[in-house]
Amino acid sequence: MTVRPFNHRTEGDTVILGDVDRHVFVAIPAEGLDIVEALADGKTVGQAARLYEEKYHETADIEDFLDALEKEGFIGEASAVAAGKTPEVRQAHWRWRFEWLSPRAAQRLVSWPVLVASGLLVAVSVAMVVDDPSVLPKAGNALLFPQHFAALTWAWIFFAMLGLFLHELGHLVAARASGVPAGIGVGNQLWVLVAQTDMTAIWMKPRRQRYLAFAIGMGVDAVLAALLVVFIWSAHRGWISAPEWAVLLATAVLLTPLARIIWQFFFFLRTDIYYIIATAFHCKNLMGDTDDYLRNRWARLRGSGHQVDQSGIPAREMRIIRRYALLWFFGRVVSIASYVLILLPVMWGYAYQFILLLTGKETQFSSFDFATVGILVLLINGGGLMMWLRGMYRGGRARHRQDRARRADEATQAPEPAGVA
Numbered sequence: 001m002t003v004r005p006f007n008h009r010t011e012g013d014t015v016i017l018g019d020v021d022r023h024v025f026v027a028i029p030a031e032g033l034d035i036v037e038a039l040a041d042g043k044t045v046g047q048a049a050r051l052y053e054e055k056y057h058e059t060a061d062i063e064d065f066l067d068a069l070e071k072e073g074f075i076g077e078a079s080a081v082a083a084g085k086t087p088e089v090r091q092a093h094w095r096w097r098f099e100w101l102s103p104r105a106a107q108r109l110v111s112w113p114v115l116v117a118s119g120l121l122v123a124v125s126v127a128m129v130v131d132d133p134s135v136l137p138k139a140g141n142a143l144l145f146p147q148h149f150a151a152l153t154w155a156w157i158f159f160a161m162l163g164l165f166l167h168e169l170g171h172l173v174a175a176r177a178s179g180v181p182a183g184i185g186v187g188n189q190l191w192v193l194v195a196q197t198d199m200t201a202i203w204m205k206p207r208r209q210r211y212l213a214f215a216i217g218m219g220v221d222a223v224l225a226a227l228l229v230v231f232i233w234s235a236h237r238g239w240i241s242a243p244e245w246a247v248l249l250a251t252a253v254l255l256t257p258l259a260r261i262i263w264q265f266f267f268f269l270r271t272d273i274y275y276i277i278a279t280a281f282h283c284k285n286l287m288g289d290t291d292d293y294l295r296n297r298w299a300r301l302r303g304s305g306h307q308v309d310q311s312g313i314p315a316r317e318m319r320i321i322r323r324y325a326l327l328w329f330f331g332r333v334v335s336i337a338s339y340v341l342i343l344l345p346v347m348w349g350y351a352y353q354f355i356l357l358l359t360g361k362e363t364q365f366s367s368f369d370f371a372t373v374g375i376l377v378l379l380i381n382g383g384g385l386m387m388w389l390r391g392m393y394r395g396g397r398a399r400h401r402q403d404r405a406r407r408a409d410e411a412t413q414a415p416e417p418a419g420v421a
Helices: 032-040 045-056 062-071 078-082 103-109 112-131 149-177 200-204 207-237 244-263 272-280 286-302 315-358 367-413
Strands: 007-011 014-019 024-029 183-189 192-198
Touching (some): 014 032, 014 200, 024 032, 024 062, 024 200, 045 062, 112 207, 149 183, 149 207, 149 367, 207 244, 207 272, 272 286, 286 315, 315 367
Antiparallel strands (some): 007 014, 014 024, 183 192
8 A cells, every 4th residue: 555645643542644735634543543654664454454453452444444544545555556546535725825924924913912912902892892882783773874875885895804804814824823724715604605714734733723723713803893892982982083974884894793703603513613612622523423413313203213323432522422412502592593683683674675665665775775785685695595505415415325325335234035945
């Protein structure tokens, strides 16, 4: 077997193998590293298996282990590699890499003085909110600008996208500070169009650096919200002279970082907080295992026979999965509540103006205002919805192929029916 160059990091009873060039990382049992290193030293599969048996006094299930590594492109038969017949593996595709940002410069941006100053600013803004709760936006009215609606709406979109970019840039800077490659692209979570940072190589770094890389996006949102709160509070107090439209715009923009912070508590998605939890409890595939656990519970309630085998998951990790399942349901509650309390009031505010238009009554919007709303709904929600439906379709096809392969395996392994002489 030929073994591609790899990095590795040991964490408890698990080893993370990383192919940084291809941006592919897998978690294997710590004992499996002996097999990989033996193959990398030129040993045959049989020799690697015998060395494992001599060291651990047990027989390794080496065939399945090597098959899994081969699918991820870490190993391959020497003849196949030489002939260029190795299977295609996924590659990293990033829109913006920011390779010009050096790790040294990134470390200054996430240094302790910067983090402490940011924390103090957030604390001051919280005190201002307690003093004057009216600085917070009301979802039903925040985006219904009573003046310059179209201009302020487009300005709000610009600053909302800028805030989203800064959130992802925070992740990227923290990753670069750790010395790992990272990039920003566009994707979706559910029907929402989002920016995403690919920093998978952060798994090769110590947990302290991973915590910072995962949490800093929420920190950026908190700082942006704090700056807006300070501006609005100062305008309410008359400390600064700001036009009414500027305060209206700042209040509307404040809604977006607050919504992003709430989004992090959607525990049924791979949010920033999810990755912090998975890192803290050394879980290799917390979301996938939790989904399988919940499907198994649902299958038992329905009396269905097929369940995902989770017997290979350590007991400690299984306890965490059961507890995270409760957070999974809590995340669903938070998502429904945010939909009802934030998104629906905004949508109703727009819809009500359309109802007034259709019934011939006086509306707050001009024709250009209505066109602005229609274009934004089509571009933002329509694009996210299409990506979400495409993802669901592809995921359904992938599960169908897996079920078909499983049924084929069960059929080939089934005992022969008894014959009659």
